[in-house]
Amino acid sequence: MINPVTRIEGHAKISIYLDDRGEVSDARFHVTEFRGFEKFCEGRPFWEMPGLTARICGICPISHLLASAKTGDRLLAVQIPPAAEKLRRLMNLGQIIQSHALSFFHLSSPDLLLGWESNPIQRNVFGVMAAEPELARGGIQLRQFGQEVIKQLGGCKIHPAWAVPGGVRGSLSLAGREQIRQHLPKAKKTILETLTLFKQLLEDFQEEAHIFGNFSSLFMGLVSTDGTWEHYDGCLRMVDSGGNVIADRLDSSDYRDFIGEAVQPDSYLKSPYYKPLGYPDQTQHCRLENGLYRVGPLARLNVCDRIGTPLAETELQRFRQYGMSNSSFFYHYARLIEILTCIERIEIALDDPDLQSERLRASADVNQLEAVGVGEAPRGTLFHHYKIDETGLLTYVNLIIATGQNNLAMNRTVAQIARHYIHGSEIPEPMLNRVEAGIRAFDPCLSCSTHAAGKMPLQIQLLDADGQLLDECYR
Amino acid sequence: MSVKTLTIDNQLISAREGETVLETARNANIGIPTLCHLEGLSTVGACRLCLVEVEGVSKLLPACVTVVQEGMMIQTHTERLQHYRRMIVELLLAEGNHVCAVCVSNGNCELQDLAVEMGIDHVDLTYQFPDRKVDISHARFGIDHNRCVLCTRCIRVCDEVEGAHTWDMAGRGHTAHVISDLNQPWGEASSCTSCGKCVNACPTGALFHRGSTVGEMQHEREQLSFIMTARQQQQWVR
Numbered sequence: 114m115i116n117p118v119t120r121i122e123g124h125a126k127i128s129i130y131l132d133d134r135g136e137v138s139d140a141r142f143h144v145t146e147f148r149g150f151e152k153f154c155e156g157r158p159f160w161e162m163p164g165l166t167a168r169i170c171g172i173c174p175i176s177h178l179l180a181s182a183k184t185g186d187r188l189l190a191v192q193i194p195p196a197a198e199k200l201r202r203l204m205n206l207g208q209i210i211q212s213h214a215l216s217f218f219h220l221s222s223p224d225l226l227l228g229w230e231s232n233p234i235q236r237n238v239f240g241v242m243a244a245e246p247e248l249a250r251g252g253i254q255l256r257q258f259g260q261e262v263i264k265q266l267g268g269c270k271i272h273p274a275w276a277v278p279g280g281v282r283g284s285l286s287l288a289g290r291e292q293i294r295q296h297l298p299k300a301k302k303t304i305l306e307t308l309t310l311f312k313q314l315l316e317d318f319q320e321e322a323h324i325f326g327n328f329s330s331l332f333m334g335l336v337s338t339d340g341t342w343e344h345y346d347g348c349l350r351m352v353d354s355g356g357n358v359i360a361d362r363l364d365s366s367d368y369r370d371f372i373g374e375a376v377q378p379d380s381y382l383k384s385p386y387y388k389p390l391g392y393p394d395q396t397q398h399c400r401l402e403n404g405l406y407r408v409g410p411l412a413r414l415n416v417c418d419r420i421g422t423p424l425a426e427t428e429l430q431r432f433r434q435y436g437m438s439n440s441s442f443f444y445h446y447a448r449l450i451e452i453l454t455c456i457e458r459i460e461i462a463l464d465d466p467d468l469q470s471e472r473l474r475a476s477a478d479v480n481q482l483e484a485v486g487v488g489e490a491p492r493g494t495l496f497h498h499y500k501i502d503e504t505g506l507l508t509y510v511n512l513i514i515a516t517g518q519n520n521l522a523m524n525r526t527v528a529q530i531a532r533h534y535i536h537g538s539e540i541p542e543p544m545l546n547r548v549e550a551g552i553r554a555f556d557p558c559l560s561c562s563t564h565a566a567g568k569m570p571l572q573i574q575l576l577d578a579d580g581q582l583l584d585e586c587y588r
Numbered sequence: 589m590s591v592k593t594l595t596i597d598n599q600l601i602s603a604r605e606g607e608t609v610l611e612t613a614r615n616a617n618i619g620i621p622t623l624c625h626l627e628g629l630s631t632v633g634a635c636r637l638c639l640v641e642v643e644g645v646s647k648l649l650p651a652c653v654t655v656v657q658e659g660m661m662i663q664t665h666t667e668r669l670q671h672y673r674r675m676i677v678e679l680l681l682a683e684g685n686h687v688c689a690v691c692v693s694n695g696n697c698e699l700q701d702l703a704v705e706m707g708i709d710h711v712d713l714t715y716q717f718p719d720r721k722v723d724i725s726h727a728r729f730g731i732d733h734n735r736c737v738l739c740t741r742c743i744r745v746c747d748e749v750e751g752a753h754t755w756d757m758a759g760r761g762h763t764a765h766v767i768s769d770l771n772q773p774w775g776e777a778s779s780c781t782s783c784g785k786c787v788n789a790c791p792t793g794a795l796f797h798r799g800s801t802v803g804e805m806q807h808e809r810e811q812l813s814f815i816m817t818a819r820q821q822q823q824w825v826r
Contacts, residue, residue, distance in 0.1 A: 164803075
């Protein structure tokens with residue numbers, strides 16, 4: 114059992130089960146925190162929901178803010194002003210950049226740059242600062258850039274109550290536009306250099322690339338109507354591990370027809386699966402005949418036909434040439450490519466005079482009693498589903514979070530890594546950090562996905578076929 | 589009109605006969621915190637935040653209903669008063685469900701201002717987390733009982749200024765709450781003229797404009813002052 118799991122956003126532990134021969138039979142990733150946002154939001158006016166649900170998370174509040182505002186748009190049954198949509202898109206791009214930069218530079222780069230066996234005391238962002246000061250500084254500034262976009266639009270970096278049902282509360286000032294623009298060259302330079310470095314590192318991480326969650330599964334994400342990479346609107350697409358589209362133009366409002374939410378007794382994190390192919394039971398390894406799917410950067414790059422901006426498109430082609438699109442280790446690569454396309458998209462978006470428009474909010478009252486709002490959070494597809502009474506008070510809330518949708522894949526990843534490194538009754542040291550890193554590749558946000566609070570922990574327990582504890586590690 | 593001379597916080601002050609200690613202090617730029625008091629409405633002395641010490645009187649007296657008298661020696665900011673005021677605000681915070689971060693009145697709330705003024709960064713008392721309702725059945729406004737501090741400003745402004753008397757109080761103790769008409773949903777209260785004076789008078793986010801999002805509520809006190817000045821002094825000036 115690994116408890117607590119560190120350098121992830123949340124609280125978790127891992128149990129590894131051995132068979133009679135002492136080989137790993139299964140591994141379980143448990144999320145041990147619970148908050149219950151869905152329940153205590155009941156009875157509140159739906160207009161408050163963007164501000165309320167943004168408080169689920171301090172890292173990706175914008176994702177909740179936008180998904181909730183979109184759900185609110187649908188309850189009002191309005192089409193928001195074009196400027197409001199463009200501004201919301203701009204903020205989401207900033208959000209993806211800052212969250213991906215946090216995941217790669219602050220949380221994962223210590224493993225990649227300092228090595229799996231390096232001293233855990235140095236294996237953190239401060240260690241990276243000492244070893245690679247330029248890269249660390251660039252990464253921190255990249256995150257700052259993403260947050261600056263959010264601040265210029267919403268007035269603050271975290272939890273701006275800016276997107277509302279019907280539109281947004283403010284436009285982008287000309288001064289704010291220039292503030293964002295002046296950071297663009299440096300941000301682009303940093304991400305291009307990091308991409309070059311990552312591709313060099315890939316040579317050294319062949320083993321990890323092959324065992325860190327490298328298995329067949331479905332992938333789900335939003336794509337635009339012409340199949341381009343999408344982050345705010347569009348339709349859902351599901352592809353298999355060979356890149357074949359198995360479901361396209363899925364309407365998010367019908368998510369219950371194609372997504373089931375399984376509950377496991379040992380984790381507060383639900384396990385969504387693709388309903389038509391069924392829930393993957395414990396004995397099945399991932400094959401196409403079950404509904405295990407992944408979301409997030411890797412999935413978004415796997416589902417789209419093209420990414421839609423020139424530099425990122427070139428990178429996407431290189432990414433696909435590796436033929437490793439089933440490896441969760443490639444989440445890191447996908448994250449960097451997404452940062453690049455977000456920067457390119459911001460560069461283009463800033464020239465649009467609509468961003469200074471004053472027509473930002475459609476006014477209406479309750480016109481629908483049920484709605485679903487979907488967007489792409491940094492970690493994957495995010496669903497908000499509300500039902501309200503005639504006056505606008507919530508009677509039902511369901512939130513399906515990206516990390517939850519990766520739960521089954523994270524379990525499989527932990528099992529795959531454990532099988533590779535554990536042979537016997539002890540937990541070898543190199544395995545410990547690799548299991549964490551395997552989970553970290555998904556950049557799980559457990560506070561979001563269980564809507565849970567807590568600090569960051571790791572505990573691993575190794576249990577024999579009779580359930581007896583053989584070894585245990587804490588950090 | 590005779591003049592009364594008194595001392596507030598060691599400052600010699602002249603006041604008109606019949607003035608309250610609160611009016612006199614405010615005229616002399618001495619701030620005394622209040623919550624239930626609103627200029628132009630009758631005073632009820634309910635919140636007890638304006639309690640002051642008067643020499644020779646063993647009890648603390650509410651400044652909003654205490655009339656000035658010749659030779660009064662008043663202290664408005666002693667350690668004891670500040671302790672009590674802080675406790676009153678803490679009690680209000682613990683008694684309701686006040687979550688500033690997601691409140692429509694965040695940044696525009698008298699309770700929040702008082703808490704900031706008194707340096708309340710935490711509450712030592714046990715939060716009660718009462719199960720209270722939200723009523724947004726009215727076409728223009730909403731009431732969230734979670735944020736109500738029972739100051740009765742809405743009841744008084746509706747009765748004394750608008751003359752509708754839509755609002756009243758029901759229940760006792762911790763079950764006390766504001767009701768519209770005969771405890772009907774606000775949207776069904778036939779006496780309500782939808783004037784919005786109660787919303788403008790509310791010190792917190794308990795009464796709000798329907799559709800308000802976090803921090804969006806504005807209490808248009810100037811509009812209320814305009815109406816009250818017009819009624820009481822026959823002056824239609826802004």
